[in-house]
Every structure is written in C-alpha cells, then in structure tokens.
Amino acid sequence: xxxxxxxxxxxxxxxxxxMSVGSTTTGSESDSNSNNEAGExxxxxxxxxxxxDRKTQCLLCPQxxxxxxxxxxxxxxxxxxxxxxxxxxxxxxxxxxxxxxxFIRSSIQDGRPSEEIVGFLQxxxxxxxxxxxxxxxxxxxxxxxxFEELLIxxxxxxxxxxxxxxxxxxxGPSRPSQSNEAEEETEMLRARVAAxxxxxxxxxxxxxxxxxxxxxxxxxxxxxPPPPLHPEPAPTAExxxxxFGSYARVEIHEEMLRDHVRTSSYQRYxxxxxxxxRDKLVLDVGCGTGILSMFAARAGARHVxxxxxxxxxxxxxxxxxxxxxxxxxxxxRGKIEEVDLPVDHxxxxxxxxxxxxxxxxxxxDSVLIARxxxxxxGGAVVPNLSTMLVLPIxxxxxxxxxxxxxxxxxxxxxxxxxxxxxxxxxxxxPPDCALGPPAIFKVFDMESMKVADTEFSAPFELTxxxxxxxxxxxxxxxISFQSPxxxxxxxxxxxADATPTHWKQTAFYFDRCVEVAPLDIVKGTITVHRNTDYxxxxxxHAELTVSHPSLPPHHFASGNWSVR
Numbered sequence: 001x002x003x004x005x006x007x008x009x010x011x012x013x014x015x016x017x018x019m020s021v022g023s024t025t026t027g028s029e030s031d032s033n034s035n036n037e038a039g040e041x042x043x044x045x046x047x048x049x050x051x052x053d054r055k056t057q058c059l060l061c062p063q064x065x066x067x068x069x070x071x072x073x074x075x076x077x078x079x080x081x082x083x084x085x086x087x088x089x090x091x092x093x094x095x096x097x098x099x100x101x102x103f104i105r106s107s108i109q110d111g112r113p114s115e116e117i118v119g120f121l122q123x124x125x126x127x128x129x130x131x132x133x134x135x136x137x138x139x140x141x142x143x144x145x146x147f148e149e150l151l152i153x154x155x156x157x158x159x160x161x162x163x164x165x166x167x168x169x170x171x172g173p174s175r176p177s178q179s180n181e182a183e184e185e186t187e188m189l190r191a192r193v194a195a196x197x198x199x200x201x202x203x204x205x206x207x208x209x210x211x212x213x214x215x216x217x218x219x220x221x222x223x224x225p226p227p228p229l230h231p232e233p234a235p236t237a238e239x240x241x242x243x244f245g246s247y248a249r250v251e252i253h254e255e256m257l258r259d260h261v262r263t264s265s266y267q268r269y270x271x272x273x274x275x276x277x278r279d280k281l282v283l284d285v286g287c288g289t290g291i292l293s294m295f296a297a298r299a300g301a302r303h304v305x306x307x308x309x310x311x312x313x314x315x316x317x318x319x320x321x322x323x324x325x326x327x328x329x330x331x332x333r334g335k336i337e338e339v340d341l342p343v344d345h346x347x348x349x350x351x352x353x354x355x356x357x358x359x360x361x362x363x364x365d366s367v368l369i370a371r372x373x374x375x376x377x378g379g380a381v382v383p384n385l386s387t388m389l390v391l392p393i394x395x396x397x398x399x400x401x402x403x404x405x406x407x408x409x410x411x412x413x414x415x416x417x418x419x420x421x422x423x424x425x426x427x428x429x430p431p432d433c434a435l436g437p438p439a440i441f442k443v444f445d446m447e448s449m450k451v452a453d454t455e456f457s458a459p460f461e462l463t464x465x466x467x468x469x470x471x472x473x474x475x476x477x478x479i480s481f482q483s484p485x486x487x488x489x490x491x492x493x494x495x496a497d498a499t500p501t502h503w504k505q506t507a508f509y510f511d512r513c514v515e516v517a518p519l520d521i522v523k524g525t526i527t528v529h530r531n532t533d534y535x536x537x538x539x540x541h542a543e544l545t546v547s548h549p550s551l552p553p554h555h556f557a558s559g560n561w562s563v564r
Contacts, residue, residue: 011529035053038317044064054066054068056070056071056142057071057138058071059071059083059105059517060114060117061078061079061458064079068142068150068391069150083150086100087100089473090122091123092128096152098134099133099145100128100132101144102135102136102137103120103299105137106137108292109137129347136409140409145409161343200558202394215291219399250315256352259499261498262502265490265491266291266350266382269481269490270295270299270350272488276382276486278298279301279302280302280346281302281304281347282301282303282305282349283350283374284296284350284351285350285363285367286305286308287307288312288315289319290310290319290329292320292322292352292501293329296348301348303343306329307339308333309333313331316331336369336472345375346376346379350372350381350428351366351367351370351381351382354386356424357388357538358388360563360564361536362536364446368451380447382444383446383481384447385444385482386477387443387477387478387480388440389441389475389478389495390434390438390441390473390474390475391437391473392459392469392494393435393470393473394471396470399429401427402421402425403418405420418511420557421510422561422562424540425506426474426506426560427504427505427511428500429505430496431497434496435464436462436464436465437463439462454530457528458526458527460523460526461522461524462522462523464516464517464520466518467518470515472507473508474508476503476505478491478493478495479492508559510557512557513554514546514557520546521546521547523547524543525542526540526542527540529541536564538562538564539563541559541560541561542559544556544558
C-alpha cells in the first residue's frame with residue numbers, strides 16, 4: 001500500500017515534468033518522443049489506477065471522500081473550515097502544515113469538538129513547533145502526500161487580474177492566442193513540478209538527516225549510544241525560564257483539567273474529607289488555574305495560598321474572582337523555594353506535582369521544600385503516597401513506538417530506532433502488552449521523605465506469565481490520598497490496565513529482545529539520577545537477569561535512558 005503511494009507521487013512528478021518541456025522537437029527526436037508518449041500513457045494509467053488509494057477522510061469528521069480535493073471541499077462546505085485558507089492565514093511552512101494536519105487528526109481521534117479544534121488554530125500555537133505532530137496520526141494519509149498540490153490548486157483556482165480583464169472585455173476585438181494559452185499552461189505545470197520537487201527534496205533531507213547509521217549493525221557495548229534526536233541543547237540548571245514559561249500556556253492546563261482521573265480524584269478526596277481542610281490554612285504548590293485551591297475553599301478552608309511561578313497565576317486570579325473566592329484564596333507569583341507567605345505555617349499542602357515516570361520535572365522537590373518551610377507539625381501533604389511499578393512487555397509492532405520507523409510512507413527509516421533507544425518512550429499501552437504482572441520498585445511517603453530520596457537504586461522481581469519476546473520495561477505509578485484523619489481514601493493508577501491518563505506509561509526499550517517462558521523470573525535493579533546538566537531531567541539505568549526454575553540465571557540486558 002505504501003509502495004503504491006510512493007509510485008503515485010513519483011509518477012505524477014515524471015508525467016508533469018515531461019509535459020512541461022517545450023513542445024518543439026526535431027525530426028530525429030520524433031521516434032524517441034513516440035516511445036516516451038507510450039511510456040507516459042502507461043504511467044498516466046498507473047497514476048489513475050493508483051488514484052483509487054487517494055480516498056481521504058475529512059479533517060473534521062469521519063466521512064471518507066474520493067480524494068484530498070473532495071475532502072477539502074467537503075470540509076469547507078459542511079464544517080465551514082477551509083484548509084487552504086487556514087494554511088495561508090497562519091503563514092505555515094511545509095513542516096508546520098504537516099503538524100497542522102496531524103494535530104487536527106489527533107484531536108479528532110481524542111474526541112475534541114471540531115469548533116474547539118479550529119479555535120486552537122492561531123499564529124504561534126504550540127502544536128506548530130511540536131515535533132510529535134511530524135509523525136503521521138493516520139497511516140497512509142493521502143492529505144500528507146497531496147497538500148502542496150491542493151494548496152497550489154487552490155491558488156490557481158482564484159481568477160487572476162489578467163483573467164478578470166479577459167472576462168470583462170468580451171466585447172474587445174483581441175483574444176489570447178493558442179500559443180499564449182500553451183505558454184500559460186506550461187508555466188503552471190512548471191510551477192507544480194517545482195513545488196512537488198521541493199516537497200520531495202524536504203522529505204529526502206529529513207530521511208538523510210536520520211539515516212546516520214546502518215540499521216543492520218547493532219550497537220556494540222564498547223561504543224557510546226548514538227545521540228538522541230533533539231534539535232536544541234538541554235537547558236542549564238539555571239535555565240528554568242523555559243520550564244515555567246511552558247506552564248503559562250492555557251492549553252497545558254486544559255489537558256490536565258480534561259484528565260478526569262486526575263482532577264476528579266483530587267475533587268473527591270478534598271470534598272469528601274472536609275475535616276482535613278475545614279478552618280485550616282492551605283498551601284497550593286504550583287496552583288495553575290487554581291482548581292485545587294477552589295476545591296479546598298469549597299471544603300471550608302480558612303484561607304488558601306495559591307503559589308505559581310508562571311504567568312498562569314494571572315489567569316488563576318481571574319478564575320478565582322469570577323467564582324467569588326478571592327476573599328478565601330490569595331494568589332502569589334514566585335518560586336515556592338523563594339516566596340514568603342503572609343503566615344508562618346500552614347496545616348495542609350496540596351499539589352499536583354507528578355510528571356512522566358512520576359519524577360520527571362522534579363516538582364516533587366518543590367513540594368518537599370514547601371513542606372519543610374511551611375507545614376506545621378502534624379500537618380497533611382495531599383496526596384501523601386506514591387508508588388512506582390514496573391512490568392515486562394512484549395515486542396509487538398501494534399504498540400511499539402520504535403517499530404513505526406520500520407516503514408514510513410514506503411521508506412525504510414529503521415535507522416532512526418537506534419537514536420530513540422536512549423530515550424524513554426511515553427505512550428499509552430494496551431493491557432495485553434504485559435508478559436506478567438507488575439512489581440513495585442519504589443514507594444514515596446511525601447510526609448516523611450527527603451529530596452535526596454528521589455535519586456535511588458531499587459531492586460525488583462518479575463514473574464513471567466506468558467511466553468514471548470521481552471522487549472522493554474514498562475513503568476507507571478499509583479497515587480494514594482490517605483493522610484491521617486482521612487475518612488474516605490482515594491487512589492488512582494496510571495497503569496496500562498487502568499483508565500488512561502495524560503501521564504500515560506513510560507517504557508524503557510532494550511537494544512535486543514529475549515525469549516521468555518511462563519514461570520521465568522526476571523530480577524533486576526532500576527537506578528534513577530538527575531541529569532547534572534538540567535536537574536528536571538532524569539537518567540535511568542536498568543540491569544536484568546533471567547532465570548528459569550530448572551536453569552541457572554543468565555545475564556539478559558542493561559540499558560541507559562534519559563527521561564525528558
């Protein structure tokens with residue numbers, strides 16, 4: 001199917017290029033041209049036949065149309081959204097247009113209303129620089145192959161000033177000659193060839209930039225892993241400006257608020273355990289839009305101090321005032337490590353600090369520092385317990401993100417996999433990916449732990465239940481709300497067998513798989529350190545051995561990864 005798509009694009013280029021050559025030929029060329037015409041006819045027929053694969057789903061609804069042009073027209077007529085106009089008004093380049101298409105398709109798959117999606121399409125929108133949207137959301141999406149042609153077609157369909165003059169001067173004696181019309185047609189075809197050639201050149205540059213190693217040559221232990229594919233250097237330890245700046249964007253907070261598992265867990269715990277909050281001074285660390293502060297106010301808190309170091313705190317002030325809670329909630333702009341509160345102590349600290357792999361972004365450090373600075377003896381940290389778990393997962397192209405690169409629109413890009421191996425993979429995995437049940441490898445009690453405890457080396461043991469090829473360790477975390485005085489405990493899981501959350505799961509892929517059988521025992525350690533170049537990123541190391549009840553242990557694998 002992908003090969004057919006590739007043939008369609010290349011055939012269209014060849015055919016158009018041949019048509020754009022001047023029509024004047026010598027007698028000695030005529031026989032050759034006759035043969036070429038026969039070949040062109042065959043190519044043209046192949047192109048028309050391959051056109052059957054150009055069926056395209058509308059950007060904003062499930063309806064499938066005959067081709068990208070029909071899909072674009074349907075979208076404009078039925079939904080009032082013009083794809084060519086959006087690209088033009090936003091001033092998008094090639095890669096930004098790819099991101100636009102994949103962002104819209106991804107948002108539709110996530111169930112977002114079309115009106116809401118269109119509202120995100122603003123100049124400077126975050127998705128326009130998010131490289132996640134360079135990966136196709138929909139396999140073999142014809143729109144990704146044809147959008148430049150579609151945009152050119154849209155431009156050429158608008159009457160030019162010359163065409164208006166010709167139409168409005170019907171009474172005039174002159175009329176463009178056939179040779180002039182042929183020249184105009186030739187120029188139009190030349191423009192289309194140039195645009196399509198540029199598109200192929202961009203794709204070729206991208207492929208060459210990622211084809212840095214032989215995919216058949218496995219990495220040797222003595223060699224350092226290839227560098228991760230990051231266009232920008234990691235920020236320095238002092239460079240938190242970008243971190244806090246990212247949380248100034250409302251869409252990030254919208255994603256978290258839309259996570260029902262996350263937000264409703266806090267809501268249920270706070271409102272169903274009013275004794276913990278009633279008449280208490282509460283500190284909200286990293287308040288965002290203020291949702292947790294407002295839950296605490298509704299539960300009867302005497303006063304809530306909502307602290308955030310990003311510009312989102314200004315939005316929180318508006319939200320709090322809109323809900324007439326400004327007399328109960330005070331917003332404070334600044335880092336919790338540096339700000340001073342109007343009071344010496346608080347009795348409750350509430351925060352949603354969890355990141356990918358639980359510890360990514362190191363916001364837990366801020367909660368612990370706030371606890372040590374402001375929490376009164378016997379006070380509560382909400383939530384108070386977090387548990388990290390690991391399980392073995394099988395090699396399966398249906399959910400292995402590295403296998404995406406095996407074949408990308410007909411091109412072998414498997415060499416990219418080696419550059420992604422040193423990176424933790426954050427995705428939502430299906431429950432049936434597991435070769436055995438999860439095992440706990442770390443538990444944190446936020447009311448008693450120290451900041452230094454976030455760097456550790458912890459053992460684990462897994463029991464294999466299903467035969468298969470073990471490809472990676474899949475990690476998730478569970479959160480518990482059960483501080484002293486709790487009457488209604490609440491907990492949630494981010495595991496593959498639970499309701500999906502925006503945290504998803506974090507996988508660590510090894511450079512090779514091993515066959516395992518039921519009752520095999522996988523023993524290992526997971527070591528976590530901060531990245532010394534940027535403390536919010538993590539470095540993870542794992543070592544494994546596999547044994548069977550009837551066989552001695554043997555070394556399986558080890559690996560190093562970054563979480564960023």
